[in-house]
Amino acid sequence: MASVQFKGIIKKFKDNTVLNGVDVDIKDHEFVVIVGPSGCGKTTLLRMLAGLEDVTGGDILIDGLRVNDLHPSKRQIAMVFQDYALYPHMTVEENMSFALRLRKTDKGEIDARVSEAASILQLQKFLKRMPKQLSGGQRQRVAIGRAIVRKPKVFLFDEPLSNLDAKLREEMRVEIAKLYQRLNATIIYVTHDQVEAMTLAGRIVIMNKGIVQQVGSPIEVYRKPANLFVAGFIGSPTMNFMHGRLSLEGEKLVFSNADIKLTVPPYLLSDQKKHDGREVTLGVRPDDVLVGRDGQDCSDKVDGVLEVCELLGHRENLYINVGGMRLLATVEAFFNRSPGSAVQLCFNYRNMHVFDKATEKRISD
Amino acid sequence: MEILRSLYEVVWFIVLIALGVGALEGYFYYHFKFHDRRWFFPAALAAFPLAALAVSAPLSAPSFAHWLWFLGAEAVVAAAFRWIVRGRHTLPYLLLAPAFVGLALLLVYPFVFEFYLSFHDLKLTTIMMWKNTGRIPFVGLDQYIKVFTTSPLSEVTFWALLGRTLLWTFTNVFFHVLGGFALALLLNNSIRFKGVYRTLLVIPWAMPQVVAVLAMRGEFHATNGFVNIVLGKIAAAFPFLAHLGVGPVQWLSDWPLTTCTIINIWLGIPFMMVVILGGLQSISSSYYDAADIDGATYFQKLRFITLPLIRPVLMPAVTLGTVWTFNNINVIYLVTGQAGGTEQADILVSALYKAAFTYNRYSYSAAFAIVVFALLFFISVTYLHGFDAAKEER
Numbered sequence: 001m002a003s004v005q006f007k008g009i010i011k012k013f014k015d016n017t018v019l020n021g022v023d024v025d026i027k028d029h030e031f032v033v034i035v036g037p038s039g040c041g042k043t044t045l046l047r048m049l050a051g052l053e054d055v056t057g058g059d060i061l062i063d064g065l066r067v068n069d070l071h072p073s074k075r076q077i078a079m080v081f082q083d084y085a086l087y088p089h090m091t092v093e094e095n096m097s098f099a100l101r102l103r104k105t106d107k108g109e110i111d112a113r114v115s116e117a118a119s120i121l122q123l124q125k126f127l128k129r130m131p132k133q134l135s136g137g138q139r140q141r142v143a144i145g146r147a148i149v150r151k152p153k154v155f156l157f158d159e160p161l162s163n164l165d166a167k168l169r170e171e172m173r174v175e176i177a178k179l180y181q182r183l184n185a186t187i188i189y190v191t192h193d194q195v196e197a198m199t200l201a202g203r204i205v206i207m208n209k210g211i212v213q214q215v216g217s218p219i220e221v222y223r224k225p226a227n228l229f230v231a232g233f234i235g236s237p238t239m240n241f242m243h244g245r246l247s248l249e250g251e252k253l254v255f256s257n258a259d260i261k262l263t264v265p266p267y268l269l270s271d272q273k274k275h276d277g278r279e280v281t282l283g284v285r286p287d288d289v290l291v292g293r294d295g296q297d298c299s300d301k302v303d304g305v306l307e308v309c310e311l312l313g314h315r316e317n318l319y320i321n322v323g324g325m326r327l328l329a330t331v332e333a334f335f336n337r338s339p340g341s342a343v344q345l346c347f348n349y350r351n352m353h354v355f356d357k358a359t360e361k362r363i364s365d
Numbered sequence: 366m367e368i369l370r371s372l373y374e375v376v377w378f379i380v381l382i383a384l385g386v387g388a389l390e391g392y393f394y395y396h397f398k399f400h401d402r403r404w405f406f407p408a409a410l411a412a413f414p415l416a417a418l419a420v421s422a423p424l425s426a427p428s429f430a431h432w433l434w435f436l437g438a439e440a441v442v443a444a445a446f447r448w449i450v451r452g453r454h455t456l457p458y459l460l461l462a463p464a465f466v467g468l469a470l471l472l473v474y475p476f477v478f479e480f481y482l483s484f485h486d487l488k489l490t491t492i493m494m495w496k497n498t499g500r501i502p503f504v505g506l507d508q509y510i511k512v513f514t515t516s517p518l519s520e521v522t523f524w525a526l527l528g529r530t531l532l533w534t535f536t537n538v539f540f541h542v543l544g545g546f547a548l549a550l551l552l553n554n555s556i557r558f559k560g561v562y563r564t565l566l567v568i569p570w571a572m573p574q575v576v577a578v579l580a581m582r583g584e585f586h587a588t589n590g591f592v593n594i595v596l597g598k599i600a601a602a603f604p605f606l607a608h609l610g611v612g613p614v615q616w617l618s619d620w621p622l623t624t625c626t627i628i629n630i631w632l633g634i635p636f637m638m639v640v641i642l643g644g645l646q647s648i649s650s651s652y653y654d655a656a657d658i659d660g661a662t663y664f665q666k667l668r669f670i671t672l673p674l675i676r677p678v679l680m681p682a683v684t685l686g687t688v689w690t691f692n693n694i695n696v697i698y699l700v701t702g703q704a705g706g707t708e709q710a711d712i713l714v715s716a717l718y719k720a721a722f723t724y725n726r727y728s729y730s731a732a733f734a735i736v737v738f739a740l741l742f743f744i745s746v747t748y749l750h751g752f753d754a755a756k757e758e759r
Contacts (some may be wrong), residue, residue: 086671
């Protein structure tokens with residue numbers, strides 16, 4: 001087991017900069033999920049760690065050893081690919097033991113390791129089968145088994161669940177979480193799905209446009225997103241954003257734009273005088289938009305018109321028009337109003353986020 | 366005026382074919398459409414045998430026997446349409462009819478006639494008898510026995526020819542695959558001017574074989590050919606090589622089969638290259654990534670990933686290549702000089718050609734051709750069977 005460090009990683013494909021100075025420290029036994037929209041460079045970063053892409057600038061260290069120029073097989077890593085990359089002409093057993101056979105490992109040792117991995121992943125029945133005779137989930141397990149057999153220092157997962165259907169993805173997510181508890185290994189997991197990131201990660205690395213936006217535990221990045229991108233990317237449904245200006249009215253700091261006027265409480269922005277006249281973006285998660293009974297005893301009520309209701313079962317998504325803005329509120333089912341009716345809403349200020357409009361950085365505490 | 370005349374002939378030929386197809390379609394249309402009418406049989410039996418008699422008149426004088434024969438044939442066809450086909454699937458069959466009749470005329474009839482010939486004795490001494498009486502002596506399996514016991518040419522036996530053919534086929538296909546594979550591996554890298562190289566490499570395949578072979582034959586000319594000039598220069602520049610026996614060689618007279626083999630290898634590599642390149646490009650790069658992480662060397666990746674994964678495209682290509690090479694008369698015929706040239710380079714099919722058209726042993730050649738066909742059939746089935754087995758295990 002090992003630690004991994006990225007130091008000022010830069011990757012360029014000709015003139016196109018894909019990664020621009022990535023610094024991440026990953027500790028021993030840590031489950032780190034790298035998440036971001038497609039094209040943000042997360043898979044490239046993983047492939048560079050695996051040794052499948054050259055490093056343009058910066059250093060990659062595994063256990064303190066610089067591995068930039070080390071052959072992939074010498075880095076003591078194992079990778080699970082998005083399309084599984086199981087050799088189609090080998091049985092499950094041959095697939096899992098391929099690396100060991102290439103290294104001329106002792107036959108008994110190979111058998112022991114394969115059967116151990118097979119029992120962890122419940123693959124004993126399938127050892128003699130060909131990959132094409134397996135379902136997507138089983139193939140994924142074989143790909144993971146192939147990684148386990150090698151006893152690597154670091155496991156790399158490259159969007160391993162994105163080729164599975166939604167139900168199977170949930171099952172495999174639990175499997176991988178269980179596997180982590182059992183192997184207690186260093187795992188680096190790349191995905192574009194923020195649900196996978198939130199559920200699996202010990203720490204999340206959020207990337208966009210080749211730059212690390214925030215590193216933190218799932219609860220940190222959810223509760224205190226460092227900037228607008230993280231706030232919009234993490235959490236489902238997406239956070240509501242309102243653009244406007246802060247101004248001091250007497251002792252109170254007030255947020256206002258053409259449609260809405262709110263008093264910003266001091267626990268959200270301490271040192272209120274400093275912010276007078278600042279252009280900001282307010283972020284509120286749909287859960288913190290209070291409608292109906294939830295919002296009965298708050299001040300600062302806002303009038304809106306209900307546009308669309310989406311029933312999810314136990315919850316309901318309400319799209320509400322406030323002037324020119326559309327706000328999403330998620331409330332307990334059933335909100336018994338028809339579209340077009342007027343509703344009053346207010347916000348849970350404790351979970352509100354304030355970002356500077358120009359720098360997009362978080363300024364609330 | 367000459368041009369106009371040629372054009373007129375071509376147009377006339379096209380019109381003739383169109384008329385033929387039209388008549389054919391009309392014939393079948395009648396049988397499909399009116400099979401259940403009361404006048405179906407009388408009209409068919411009255412019209413079609415007479416029409417056939419009229420059409421065949423230029424070939425042989427109409428006779429009562431001919432008319433009876435056509436009448437019988439028409440009766441069988443009409444009965445089949447009335448009670449078996451019964452007008453079902455009219456359109457599909459009408460659309461298929463020209464192709465089927467074409468195939469029957471061009472493939473089935475010659476094959477049946479060849480089969481017939483192989484049990485009789487048609488040769489230079491009996492051909493006048495055939496012309497005058499329409500009969501050829503029946504000899505049973507004699508021709509087949511002769512195939513294995515006598516020489517189709519003046520000296521080389523069937524068995525020597527067979528061995529030579531197998532060696533020729535194996536050598537050619539082996540080097541086709543080897544060369545094609547090597548070139549495909551090179552072209553599969555991201556190199557500059559890849560399209561140009563690919564085009565250049567495919568040219569021998571795209572050129573008409575006659576042109577390519579005759580050009581190459583010139584290069585093997587004893588005194589003025591490129592190959593001997595280069596060999597001569599090398600021998601002059603490096604005397605120790607000359608001591609080892611390197612020098613100009615009488616390619617066409619002393620080493621005809623080797624020359625043919627070299628030329629045919631050059632001709633056959635592009636096809637294999639294109640096929641294998643297609644196979645290589647269909648292999649997902651993630652297999653190579655996985656193998657890199659598993660620690661496979663370049664040759665291990667070649668052995669454990671590339672080769673097994675191009676097998677599905679390679680096997681049919683090798684089967685085709687084997688059949689084509691086994692049957693390749695063009696190269697040998699064109700290089701060794703047409704009829705009456707050397708026999709040292711002859712393989713089964715070129716010997717077969719000479720037996721038929723130089724020595725005029727038609728029945729013997731027919732039997733010979735059927736033996737060659739049986740051999741090839743056996744080889745192809747074995748290959749394809751192996752291919753199916755390979756597919757099963759994937």
